[in-house]
Amino acid sequence: MAAPWKEIVNKIDDYRWEIPKSYKQGMIVPGLIFTSESMLTHIWEEQVFQQVANVAFLPGIVGRSLAMPDIHWGYGFPIGGVAATRIQDGVVSPGGVGFDINCGVRLLRTNLIEEEVRPELEKLIDALFVNIPSGLGSTGKIRVSESELDKVLAKGSQWAVEKGYGEAEDIVVSEESGCMKGANPDKVSSKAKKRGIPQLGTLGSGNHFIEVEVVEEIYDRDAAMAMGINDVGQVLVLIHTGSRGFGHEVCGDYIRVLGEAVRKYGINLPDRQLACAPVKSPEGQDYLAAMACAANYAWANRQCIAHWVRESFIKVLGKSRRELGLEQIYDVAHNIAKIEEHTVNGKKQTLCVHRKGATRAFPAGHPDIPEIYKNIGQPVFIPGDMGRYSYIAVGTDIAMQETFGSTCHGAGRIQSRSAAKRSLRGADIAQALAARGITVRAGSMGSLAEEASEAYKDVSEVVEVTHKAGISLKVAKAVPIGVTKG
Amino acid sequence: MEKGFEIIDHTADVGIAAYGADMKQAFANAATGLFSLITELDDVQEALYRDIEVTATDKESLLVEWLNELIYQFDTENIILRRFDITELNNTRLRARSYGEKVDSSRHELKTGVKAATYHLLKVDKDDGYRVQVIVDI
Numbered sequence: 001m002a003a004p005w006k007e008i009v010n011k012i013d014d015y016r017w018e019i020p021k022s023y024k025q026g027m028i029v030p031g032l033i034f035t036s037e038s039m040l041t042h043i044w045e046e047q048v049f050q051q052v053a054n055v056a057f058l059p060g061i062v063g064r065s066l067a068m069p070d071i072h073w074g075y076g077f078p079i080g081g082v083a084a085t086r087i088q089d090g091v092v093s094p095g096g097v098g099f100d101i102n103c104g105v106r107l108l109r110t111n112l113i114e115e116e117v118r119p120e121l122e123k124l125i126d127a128l129f130v131n132i133p134s135g136l137g138s139t140g141k142i143r144v145s146e147s148e149l150d151k152v153l154a155k156g157s158q159w160a161v162e163k164g165y166g167e168a169e170d171i172v173v174s175e176e177s178g179c180m181k182g183a184n185p186d187k188v189s190s191k192a193k194k195r196g197i198p199q200l201g202t203l204g205s206g207n208h209f210i211e212v213e214v215v216e217e218i219y220d221r222d223a224a225m226a227m228g229i230n231d232v233g234q235v236l237v238l239i240h241t242g243s244r245g246f247g248h249e250v251c252g253d254y255i256r257v258l259g260e261a262v263r264k265y266g267i268n269l270p271d272r273q274l275a276c277a278p279v280k281s282p283e284g285q286d287y288l289a290a291m292a293c294a295a296n297y298a299w300a301n302r303q304c305i306a307h308w309v310r311e312s313f314i315k316v317l318g319k320s321r322r323e324l325g326l327e328q329i330y331d332v333a334h335n336i337a338k339i340e341e342h343t344v345n346g347k348k349q350t351l352c353v354h355r356k357g358a359t360r361a362f363p364a365g366h367p368d369i370p371e372i373y374k375n376i377g378q379p380v381f382i383p384g385d386m387g388r389y390s391y392i393a394v395g396t397d398i399a400m401q402e403t404f405g406s407t408c409h410g411a412g413r414i415q416s417r418s419a420a421k422r423s424l425r426g427a428d429i430a431q432a433l434a435a436r437g438i439t440v441r442a443g444s445m446g447s448l449a450e451e452a453s454e455a456y457k458d459v460s461e462v463v464e465v466t467h468k469a470g471i472s473l474k475v476a477k478a479v480p481i482g483v484t485k486g
Numbered sequence: 487m488e489k490g491f492e493i494i495d496h497t498a499d500v501g502i503a504a505y506g507a508d509m510k511q512a513f514a515n516a517a518t519g520l521f522s523l524i525t526e527l528d529d530v531q532e533a534l535y536r537d538i539e540v541t542a543t544d545k546e547s548l549l550v551e552w553l554n555e556l557i558y559q560f561d562t563e564n565i566i567l568r569r570f571d572i573t574e575l576n577n578t579r580l581r582a583r584s585y586g587e588k589v590d591s592s593r594h595e596l597k598t599g600v601k602a603a604t605y606h607l608l609k610v611d612k613d614d615g616y617r618v619q620v621i622v623d624i
Contacts, residue, residue: 072497074498075623076604076606079498099623136596204599205599245562248601248602249558252602252603256542256551272546413498416497417499417500443596446598447597447598
């Protein structure tokens, strides 16, 4: 019998599979999944196709409802989904961003090679685990008042740098310079602020982590050099976290508001979690102003954490910041909605680009990327699971033409968290990782089992698709040697 | 008595299906299901209570609002709740007194963080009794 997905999708080429509008009555545009035949067979879940199709209902959507190869079944939008809507007559949907607004990754380079870190690795991972509050119910070392929090929400990374967490150079190499414009703290509920105050400067739980990794392979030497990645064996540090309870509350608040707006504006939706409002409506504008606050909270959060990562390295390795390097390569968001200019059908348009579990991937020469990356394209970081490897890539012109300048964001789940927990034990995983030279500190053994390699697709297959399709190009691969998790 | 709820698998997240002879019982069982994801409830004592009131436009939204309010209590006050006495419930309003205690790391192992309850696959169904279903983002 033919695979069930063969009845649904049209193959465009080896890496592009279209879901035609005829799949579901009400789709305004077709869907397009970037994937390979073997992954389609492997990841087949009818719900994922349904979700790509549901997103195609959003008023004002242009091009196609897109899915990156790390796509998996989410709520409302699929995870790995990208959708662009016209700001003139289209909608913005908090479900197209998700609860963890501006969940993202920041990568630091070092002057260190693996041999210099190995002897101190246990101490280093312990120091990271102690210095950076993580885990469920953890509170930060930073105490801010509500009026001070408003400054965090308005300024993002800049606030953290002004308070002594990190350096002005970090801001230059961050998406949006670590501060999204249009943030208005008055559009944020006091409940969100109450959740946000104690959690500023915390890693959180779930799939958030800090990873010390070693460059294993370089594919594009010029691009790697531009990022300060000189050779195989070099040590990097990857930070993955977001806007914590603050972002969750903002998203929840606005799904409620926009759920009512759906009725008010008479919008037809197949899933309530896709709640949305016209971009130009008061409800839509309020959401964007509150979302920008959450994005800035997340940038301030990663900025503080990067500072404590540097402190931990300095303390354990007994070298100065300058000797160690520890410069920031870049910081990217992978849950966000942005107002951007794109060319659709030969016409320049202003669009609201939703990226939910997708990374912006702007090409060389784009005005929104830092000067030092002008010739190579915007850096993109694609973490795998903690036992395998992660990739560094750059954005491309093809991404600009086909995916509104977007690519994948990670490996993508294939096993539910509870299934992973049932079949695997945290303690065994820590032991197996240790046997392969990876030191892990986790707040909870259960959370370790949830994030085991077996629960994810192999990120190399995901990255191969984005590379071959040309929506981002591989620069380097790194393997973990130490991980801290909540 | 049979278990009042079950946990449903979902690739990235997790679902709760809860049952009850009436809607109050089903909503209370959904709340128990929620906190059972966070920690072992057998180890939780009833040392304090919180009075909660939520309103919504329909019974499905009310379930989401109810669970999100409980997540908020946990996230801001570090409180684990285990027993829910719902005193008033119609399609748009819920009042409840919920009992539990503050997290004590020497007695409670926290398992999973819950970000929010979602509207995806949300159901409040009445047949013989009530069955409610909600997907939570973890």
